[in-house]
Amino acid sequence: MTSRPAPSPSNAPQRRRRGALLPTIIVVAVLVIALVIFSGIYTDFLWFNQLGYSEVFLREKLARLLIFVTAFLIMAVSVYFSIRVAYRARPVYAPDNQRDDNLNRYQVQLEPVRRVVMIGVPVVFGLFAGTAAMAQWEKVLLFIYRVPFGQKDPQFGFDISFYTNTLPFLGFVMGLLISVTVISFIVGLLTHYLYGAIRLTERGIFTSRQSQIHLAVMAAVFLVLLGINFWLDRYTTLQNNGGYRAGAMFTDVNAVIPTKAILAVAAVIVAILFIVAAFIGKWKLPLIGTGMLLVTAIVAGGIYPWAVQQLQVVPSQQSLESQYIGRNIDMTRQAYGLAGMEVTPYNATTTATPGALRADADTTANIRLLDPNLVSSTFAQLEQFRPYYEFPKTLNVDRYTIDGQVQDAVIAVRELNPQGINPDQQSWYNQHLVYTHGYGVVAAKANTVTSDGKPDFIQSGVPSTGLLGTDTSYQPRIYFGQSTTDYSIVGAPTGTPNVELDRPQGTTTSTDASAAGESLTTFTGNGGPSLGNWFNRVMYAMKFQSSDLLLTNGVNDKSQILYDRTPEERVAKVAPYLTIDGNPYPAIVDGKVKWIVDGYTTSSYYPYSQQQQLQEATTDSLTTSSGSGALAPASVNYIRNSVKATVDAYDGSVDLYAWDTEDPILKSWEKIFPTSIKPYSEMSGDLMSHVRYPEDLFKVQRELMGQYHVTDPGKFYNNTLAWSVPDDPTTTAVDKQPPYYQSLKMPGKDKTAFSLTTDFIPQQVKNTDSRNILYGFMAANGDAGNVKGVKSPDYGKLQLLELPDATQVPGPGQVQNTFQSDPSVSEQLNVLKLGQSDVINGNLLTLPMGGGVLYVQPVYVKSTGSTSYPTLQRVLVAFGNKIGYAATLNDALDQLFGGDSGAQAGDANVQKAPGTSGSSTEGTTPASTNPALAKALSDANQALADGQAALAKGDFAAYGVAQKALQAAITAAIAAEGAASAATPSATPSATPSPAP
Numbered sequence: 002m003t004s005r006p007a008p009s010p011s012n013a014p015q016r017r018r019r020g021a022l023l024p025t026i027i028v029v030a031v032l033v034i035a036l037v038i039f040s041g042i043y044t045d046f047l048w049f050n051q052l053g054y055s056e057v058f059l060r061e062k063l064a065r066l067l068i069f070v071t072a073f074l075i076m077a078v079s080v081y082f083s084i085r086v087a088y089r090a091r092p093v094y095a096p097d098n099q100r101d102d103n104l105n106r107y108q109v110q111l112e113p114v115r116r117v118v119m120i121g122v123p124v125v126f127g128l129f130a131g132t133a134a135m136a137q138w139e140k141v142l143l144f145i146y147r148v149p150f151g152q153k154d155p156q157f158g159f160d161i162s163f164y165t166n167t168l169p170f171l172g173f174v175m176g177l178l179i180s181v182t183v184i185s186f187i188v189g190l191l192t193h194y195l196y197g198a199i200r201l202t203e204r205g206i207f208t209s210r211q212s213q214i215h216l217a218v219m220a221a222v223f224l225v226l227l228g229i230n231f232w233l234d235r236y237t238t239l240q241n242n243g244g245y246r247a248g249a250m251f252t253d254v255n256a257v258i259p260t261k262a263i264l265a266v267a268a269v270i271v272a273i274l275f276i277v278a279a280f281i282g283k284w285k286l287p288l289i290g291t292g293m294l295l296v297t298a299i300v301a302g303g304i305y306p307w308a309v310q311q312l313q314v315v316p317s318q319q320s321l322e323s324q325y326i327g328r329n330i331d332m333t334r335q336a337y338g339l340a341g342m343e344v345t346p347y348n349a350t351t352t353a354t355p356g357a358l359r360a361d362a363d364t365t366a367n368i369r370l371l372d373p374n375l376v377s378s379t380f381a382q383l384e385q386f387r388p389y390y391e392f393p394k395t396l397n398v399d400r401y402t403i404d405g406q407v408q409d410a411v412i413a414v415r416e417l418n419p420q421g422i423n424p425d426q427q428s429w430y431n432q433h434l435v436y437t438h439g440y441g442v443v444a445a446k447a448n449t450v451t452s453d454g455k456p457d458f459i460q461s462g463v464p465s466t467g468l469l470g471t472d473t474s475y476q477p478r479i480y481f482g483q484s485t486t487d488y489s490i491v492g493a494p495t496g497t498p499n500v501e502l503d504r505p506q507g508t509t510t511s512t513d514a515s516a517a518g519e520s521l522t523t524f525t526g527n528g529g530p531s532l533g534n535w536f537n538r539v540m541y542a543m544k545f546q547s548s549d550l551l552l553t554n555g556v557n558d559k560s561q562i563l564y565d566r567t568p569e570e571r572v573a574k575v576a577p578y579l580t581i582d583g584n585p586y587p588a589i590v591d592g593k594v595k596w597i598v599d600g601y602t603t604s605s606y607y608p609y610s611q612q613q614q615l616q617e618a619t620t621d622s623l624t625t626s627s628g629s630g631a632l633a634p635a636s637v638n639y640i641r642n643s644v645k646a647t648v649d650a651y652d653g654s655v656d657l658y659a660w661d662t663e664d665p666i667l668k669s670w671e672k673i674f675p676t677s678i679k680p681y682s683e684m685s686g687d688l689m690s691h692v693r694y695p696e697d698l699f700k701v702q703r704e705l706m707g708q709y710h711v712t713d714p715g716k717f718y719n720n721t722l723a724w725s726v727p728d729d730p731t732t733t734a735v736d737k738q739p740p741y742y743q744s745l746k747m748p749g750k751d752k753t754a755f756s757l758t759t760d761f762i763p764q765q766v767k768n769t770d771s772r773n774i775l776y777g778f779m780a781a782n783g784d785a786g787n788v789k790g791v792k793s794p795d796y797g798k799l800q801l802l803e804l805p806d807a808t809q810v811p812g813p814g815q816v817q818n819t820f821q822s823d824p825s826v827s828e829q830l831n832v833l834k835l836g837q838s839d840v841i842n843g844n845l846l847t848l849p850m851g852g853g854v855l856y857v858q859p860v861y862v863k864s865t866g867s868t869s870y871p872t873l874q875r876v877l878v879a880f881g882n883k884i885g886y887a888a889t890l891n892d893a894l895d896q897l898f899g900g901d902s903g904a905q906a907g908d909a910n911v912q913k914a915p916g917t918s919g920s921s922t923e924g925t926t927p928a929s930t931n932p933a934l935a936k937a938l939s940d941a942n943q944a945l946a947d948g949q950a951a952l953a954k955g956d957f958a959a960y961g962v963a964q965k966a967l968q969a970a971i972t973a974a975i976a977a978e979g980a981a982s983a984a985t986p987s988a989t990p991s992a993t994p995s996p997a998p
Contacts (some may be wrong), residue, residue, distance in 0.1 A: 448907025
């Protein structure tokens, strides 16, 4: 048998070295983690400080730190003393059974680390409590700096700020204290058991006198906190969303609130019984009291309210709930800014008479033809110039004063597209030091197009030129934009060779700046933190995990690093208390390109106000197709457009303006961050002229108006007058129609306003056939004026047009169906589809004018091919049950209104090519009665078939012949269509039957 060799003495030093190395590794790891955390905090401070918002950074961090420390100390100290008291109350005894012997062994094993455990356990719980608590920093600050609303709730008579500021804070504090009490009780109980103050014996459970007092006091504290919580629950019923409507309904007021008061008093009484029992040593009364409290909570807190609801309320709900439904209506309308809405009865006519638009000449001239949701690819093909530029998928609508006239415009900026850089050129250096910015504003008239259907640009080209300015009158470089998500390093001392690609000068599409002869530039603004010292370089190299940033020779003592570059994230960081609108838009303001961003203050604690899910309310066909724009998922029941913010597209500077000066929540934040928000009196006149009514706020409001346009509680309960936002009829998906910006003069008003509009139809119920007729039309005035620091009194006013219940005005869905099903229109659209072109329906606009409702829809044609883009070729219009169809809006309106609409559209001077005129519903002779058109269509179909057959055989010569025949047939079809149109220019009623009342 071989013996095991004895361990070599030489292994001992190795083990000692390994043992000494482990603490070193741990220390190094801790230092590395600390350095990474420090780099994040330090670089964040540099970012805020460079923007001038260090106050926001420091105060938020300080608030979080103080809340963390407070919660940490409350939890850690309470747990420590609970353990300490239980340990000091341990009895001294000799183990008399196996269980006691086991506990004694545990005590012996724990003793060497007892002090560490007694400190470590409280610290761990304290860390958890502090981390959870500091996330509630907004609740704490809003409580400390609360501002009264000046309005009282209808149940208790408290100021609304009690519910929005005080009650959430008290709920947070109570939650923390109850958690502390429960955890302290549990660790105290375990400590008592571990050291024998509580133990199981043959005669039952033994508890020492000291443990009884300790646990009784803890139970009493818990019951007192529970009683306070019951009392506060009385007020939270006004924020309840579990009933028929939000707020305290009949059962809450008459059953829940009284029983909560009873439970609060009962809990305090039982707590007193525990304190008394702790000192007299008799536990019968507190145990009975605890049992009674549980029974009371079940009966009074659950069974009794249920019985009241089912036996008293449900049989007579309308009459019993009427008072509380009225409260819900009033408070909801106040919370969402709907209380001051102007409601106008609108008995719309459905008869199109000659000259009907004469009184609406201004609105007619401003009707928007250019669809910002469709023409992005058109802008790209005509104005992109280089693959490393791009336009957003959805463009924006704004207005500019040109030659003294306000002109609606579709506008976008030519942003940098990093994905468009040639893959061979996508080095770290190029991506971060060369390709740093986009260039120029591109804008086109919204109410007209060129003769071939392309946008009529008022600002375009590289270098930037047009009616809005030149690259010498405004700064065209776009360093901060919606697609600029990566960091760039810019800036250099004077005289240093330029590195950044500025704008194209040649005509090649190459992404190689030297090959294309692109001009170069150097950023000269103050746009980001400095990289001019090695310490900052190391910190940012750690932040972005980039060794290239640390080692590159492209960084100098004047270098700046630009990051967090989208307008939304910049505003969200400097104003973390705001909800940011999903659609920032650019404007040329005072010689600079500014992103205008709307910010909202919100709350989910407004009493009696109905909750709205923001993402659901702000999602429509446009946000669904683009994948962006809707707000994040959050439920609120109060919202205000409290802040207008701007972000400079060149240097990224952010300005916040207090827009809603009456908002108490904003006033609280102004007290918290006194230097970060400017009064709107500092807004320039140029900036004021580009302010719009915010989309997301309007979407939330229109969602509520489907029911809350009804202010009578009885009618509200019956829900017979409820409306819905119509689905977008231009898409196949079932998504809501987006609201549209347009300049129009609302009925009863004396001037045109740039407004945000939406339609309402009867409430749509799933799996039912609901009528798609127009019941309402809402517009929000978005004109703030053009005077420095003066807001127009009309800005933000909401006007609702209510059509009679028996209205015969078709809704958007019916109108779209009429357009698509009318035989003469569909025949002409088929002509446009020849040659495998796509016909795309633009946005269907609704305009209350001519004493009725006018619908306008541009029709775009897009050819096949990767470089194709849509151009506007036809316009469809409808009024009542008549439709018109022509190559220009002006002609279509004249056709619709008996040969003379009484006003001129924006495209009145556009001369379409011969044969491109359209017609009304009876203006185009169907192919069956127009031999020339029928023959042309037949020839075109035959040419298409011949071409496909030739391609299948590989006979390209025959394919060429077929294409020539197809082109000839298309020309003949268009000519035949134009001839027929010229012969019958007037509009007649459609064959579509009138909707039944």
